[in-house]
Amino acid sequence: MMFQHMFATMNEMLDNIIDSYPLAAEEQKQYYDEQLYALKQISDSLIEQWIDFEEKFAGFTEVEAEQSSASLLTAAVEYEGQATAAVQPLPPQQAEKPFVSQQPIAGMTVEQAELISKGQGYYQLFMFSHAAKQFQLAVNHLPECNLARLFLAMTNMHLQNWSEAQRHFQLLIGLTDYPKWLALSYNALGCIQAVHLNLEQAEQFFLKAYELDPSFKDPLNNLQSCRERPQQLSLLFGSTELCCL
Numbered sequence: 001m002m003f004q005h006m007f008a009t010m011n012e013m014l015d016n017i018i019d020s021y022p023l024a025a026e027e028q029k030q031y032y033d034e035q036l037y038a039l040k041q042i043s044d045s046l047i048e049q050w051i052d053f054e055e056k057f058a059g060f061t062e063v064e065a066e067q068s069s070a071s072l073l074t075a076a077v078e079y080e081g082q083a084t085a086a087v088q089p090l091p092p093q094q095a096e097k098p099f100v101s102q103q104p105i106a107g108m109t110v111e112q113a114e115l116i117s118k119g120q121g122y123y124q125l126f127m128f129s130h131a132a133k134q135f136q137l138a139v140n141h142l143p144e145c146n147l148a149r150l151f152l153a154m155t156n157m158h159l160q161n162w163s164e165a166q167r168h169f170q171l172l173i174g175l176t177d178y179p180k181w182l183a184l185s186y187n188a189l190g191c192i193q194a195v196h197l198n199l200e201q202a203e204q205f206f207l208k209a210y211e212l213d214p215s216f217k218d219p220l221n222n223l224q225s226c227r228e229r230p231q232q233l234s235l236l237f238g239s240t241e242l243c244c245l
Contacts (some may be wrong), residue, residue: 128158146176156239183213184238191235199226
């Protein structure tokens with residue numbers, strides 16, 4: 001169901017590009033080119049993962065078939081020796097336990113996980129308005145889910161909903177102790193301050209982000225932009241880091 005929804009969205013997006021591209025202005029064509037590139041990246045990734053899955057599945061079934069064939073004779077002999085034995089009930093502690101489905105994240109239902117997955121699909125397709133709706137629903141159902149809140153905050157950055165993005169990043173700082181997510185939050189807060197030309201406050205946030213995660217380079221690039229080109233800011237939200245989550 002999840003993949004059907006994603007492919008339906010991707011097909012709808014591609015159909016729109018096919019219909020609109022011939023008559024589009026040059027600037028609009030550049031935007032469509034970016035969307036086509038994103039669609040191709042997602043398609044290639046899904047194909048690669050499917051091939052990996054097929055190879056792993058085929059390898060397992062082949063090994064399992066060999067092991068099953070080799071053990072048939074042994075199993076038959078053991079069964080013959082046990083056939084006359086009385087069947088004894090298992091003690092309670094050895095009885096088969098009922099199957100309990102495992103949730104993707106502690107406290108998260110399958111439906112909530114699907115909301116996040118759909119939101120991530122929209123996010124990768126640059127369909128930020130659609131992504132925001134999915135992440136907002138996920139946060140409404142599970143306010144303690146920091147992953148959903150992180151994506152919701154970053155989606156609002158792309159929609160330029162600065163105050164809403166700021167609110168969620170500030171909440172996230174109080175809810176998580178994971179350095180990567182804290183660094184992303186402080187970097188985003190720095191970008192918001194820079195947009196409002198509060199450059200001194202922005203620099204403090206960028207330095208804090210780099211201190212929390214020195215491997216995260218966007219804060220240093222943003223800091224350099226604030227210091228060297230304050231009239232023509234080029235800011236990196238850190239959204240590419242979310243592709244690794």
